[in-house]
Amino acid sequence: MTAIHLIFPEIALCALALALMVADLFVAPKHGRLLYHLAWLASIVTLCLIGLSISDAARYQGLGSLWSVDPMSQFFKMLVLLTTVLSLLMGLEYKDLPPARAGIFVSLLMFASTGMMLLVSSVDLLLTFVSLELISISSFILTGFEKRNPKSSEGAIKYFLFGAFSSAVMAFGISLFYGATGTTKLLGLTQAQTGGPLFILGLLLVLLGFAFKASIAPMHFWVPDAYEGAPTPVTAYLSIAPKIATLAAMLRLFAILLPAKVFDLTTLFVLLSALTMTIGNFTAMFQRNVKRLLAYSSIAQAGYILIGLVSGTVVGMEGVLLYSFIYVAMNIGAFSVAQAVASQSSGADPYGLESFDGLSQRSFGLALAMTFFLLSLAGIPPLAGFMGKFYIFQAAVQSGHIGLAALGLVNSVVSVYYYMAIAYHMFFKPAATEEPLSIGPYLYGGLAVAVAGVIIFGIYPEPLIASVQTSAQYNLP
Amino acid sequence: MTLAHYLTLSGLLFLIGIFGALTRRNIIGILMSIELVFNAANINLAAFNHFRHPGGVAGQAVALFFITIAAAEVVVGLALVLAIYRNTDTVYVEEFSLLKG
Numbered sequence A: 001m002t003a004i005h006l007i008f009p010e011i012a013l014c015a016l017a018l019a020l021m022v023a024d025l026f027v028a029p030k031h032g033r034l035l036y037h038l039a040w041l042a043s044i045v046t047l048c049l050i051g052l053s054i055s056d057a058a059r060y061q062g063l064g065s066l067w068s069v070d071p072m073s074q075f076f077k078m079l080v081l082l083t084t085v086l087s088l089l090m091g092l093e094y095k096d097l098p099p100a101r102a103g104i105f106v107s108l109l110m111f112a113s114t115g116m117m118l119l120v121s122s123v124d125l126l127l128t129f130v131s132l133e134l135i136s137i138s139s140f141i142l143t144g145f146e147k148r149n150p151k152s153s154e155g156a157i158k159y160f161l162f163g164a165f166s167s168a169v170m171a172f173g174i175s176l177f178y179g180a181t182g183t184t185k186l187l188g189l190t191q192a193q194t195g196g197p198l199f200i201l202g203l204l205l206v207l208l209g210f211a212f213k214a215s216i217a218p219m220h221f222w223v224p225d226a227y228e229g230a231p232t233p234v235t236a237y238l239s240i241a242p243k244i245a246t247l248a249a250m251l252r253l254f255a256i257l258l259p260a261k262v263f264d265l266t267t268l269f270v271l272l273s274a275l276t277m278t279i280g281n282f283t284a285m286f287q288r289n290v291k292r293l294l295a296y297s298s299i300a301q302a303g304y305i306l307i308g309l310v311s312g313t314v315v316g317m318e319g320v321l322l323y324s325f326i327y328v329a330m331n332i333g334a335f336s337v338a339q340a341v342a343s344q345s346s347g348a349d350p351y352g353l354e355s356f357d358g359l360s361q362r363s364f365g366l367a368l369a370m371t372f373f374l375l376s377l378a379g380i381p382p383l384a385g386f387m388g389k390f391y392i393f394q395a396a397v398q399s400g401h402i403g404l405a406a407l408g409l410v411n412s413v414v415s416v417y418y419y420m421a422i423a424y425h426m427f428f429k430p431a432a433t434e435e436p437l438s439i440g441p442y443l444y445g446g447l448a449v450a451v452a453g454v455i456i457f458g459i460y461p462e463p464l465i466a467s468v469q470t471s472a473q474y475n476l477p
Numbered sequence B: 001m002t003l004a005h006y007l008t009l010s011g012l013l014f015l016i017g018i019f020g021a022l023t024r025r026n027i028i029g030i031l032m033s034i035e036l037v038f039n040a041a042n043i044n045l046a047a048f049n050h051f052r053h054p055g056g057v058a059g060q061a062v063a064l065f066f067i068t069i070a071a072a073e074v075v076v077g078l079a080l081v082l083a084i085y086r087n088t089d090t091v092y093v094e095e096f097s098l099l100k101g
Helices: A004-026 A033-055 A072-094 A099-121 A125-143 A150-181 A195-212 A224-227 A232-257 A266-284 A290-311 A314-343 A363-379 A383-397 A403-427 A441-459 A460-470 B002-022 B027-051 B058-088
Strands: none
Touching: A004 A033, A004 A195, A033 A099, A033 A383, A072 A099, A072 A232, A072 A314, A072 A441, A072 A460, A099 A125, A099 A232, A099 B058, A125 A150, A125 A232, A150 A195, A150 A224, A150 A403, A150 B002, A150 B027, A150 B058, A195 A232, A224 A232, A224 A290, A232 A290, A232 A314, A266 A290, A266 A403, A290 A314, A290 A383, A314 A363, A314 A383, A314 A441, A314 A460, A363 A383, A363 A441, A363 A460, A383 A403, A383 A441, A403 A460, B002 B027, B027 B058
């Protein structure tokens, strides 16, 4: 059963991206912004197509040959598209991108989103690999998009070397998986098939490929360099969309298709999660560059989300979905503020902590918004980040991983230190210049959405929790 | 020739590739090592398909996908190498030191 109509939104997005790439040839560089507008409108159109599938589940959901379209995958697809829209709005205000190549930029962003949408639906290692590569190859180019900036090239080449290495290893893992089971399908694997050294080695190598994209601890070395070098809208995009899409794919593979009673990897995931949060938080404390600091913080956040995966219960799954949603709002907000501050900074390092000195005097609203995002990332009530962490730690305790939950709490406390370091610079340091900081209308719009998400879902999370509970459903093999 | 011969070959290629990728200092060398790992996977797929799962062609089909993807990846990689060579005049990874901390 091919059921090609199930991936109609992906096909639409991909076709629109190709159209924009061609349109790039016919649009003069000075009208390049037009392409950004078309791109975010195209993403919203795709978002509406997915919304349609939720209202008519019988027709638009089900199992295809390589993909499974269910409420869970639709939830993550919408998150990915939301991130795409908000990143494109950031891109409209970002000055360092070459205007002549706007069409290529937006279409690469949309190709990466197509890859993520396929990844969260995939139930076959072949599609998983192809969509991971679609994401990787697009994001290598996006990272190095500022061709004249050596930092951008260096970030891209480091990202590329790690990425190519881990995808080659993942390919080897898939070949072993095929050798053990005779198929790349992940549906209906039984206990008899999942024994044996070939299968175990194969699956571990596949996990390594996932760990690279989700920036899980032993494979996180590329993260700070790639994030610092990449153009800021791309950094915001990379720190959110590939991470939650990969974690969603891991959730599908390791919690649903290969649950612990078929193949038990719980201990490994506990270790990975503990390592990821700890390394992320303790390295972030020493950073002086806000992009690097947020990069390490995003590693730590991946560790928290992994706790939800460890627990393997329905509550844990809902926690992963809830936290992913909140993570989109708070991270895109933090990067938007960083971009706004750096665009009008004259220091040696525009993203240095010093650029934030006295931000509250230059633009009190921006400083306040940043404080909300940072408090939410740290998990302080009543902001949305607290709800996400609460849900995830609750799932860990319920499934008996009390030590892991305790470690998560300790890590949250540590993270307050470096998040508040930014707030300290914003409120208590004198500003280098009194000049008020102005931000463009599109960045303003994106920030408004992010602030609203962080505050509203912190105080009144019931609608979000209800939608997460209906979305935590999947097609069983 | 049995399956064991092919698996030994692919295992050796895999190890050589990993070793090269971790020890080489020249980006081109690292790229070549990564290609070896991809080729090890392809040999595995073809051999498993022939000896263990002779019913279908799934393994060979996957190998075709891998070959294509590896080629696409190298194209992007070489373009990035060119970009960084224009900026820094070097292709040795230990000389890329703008980003650290």
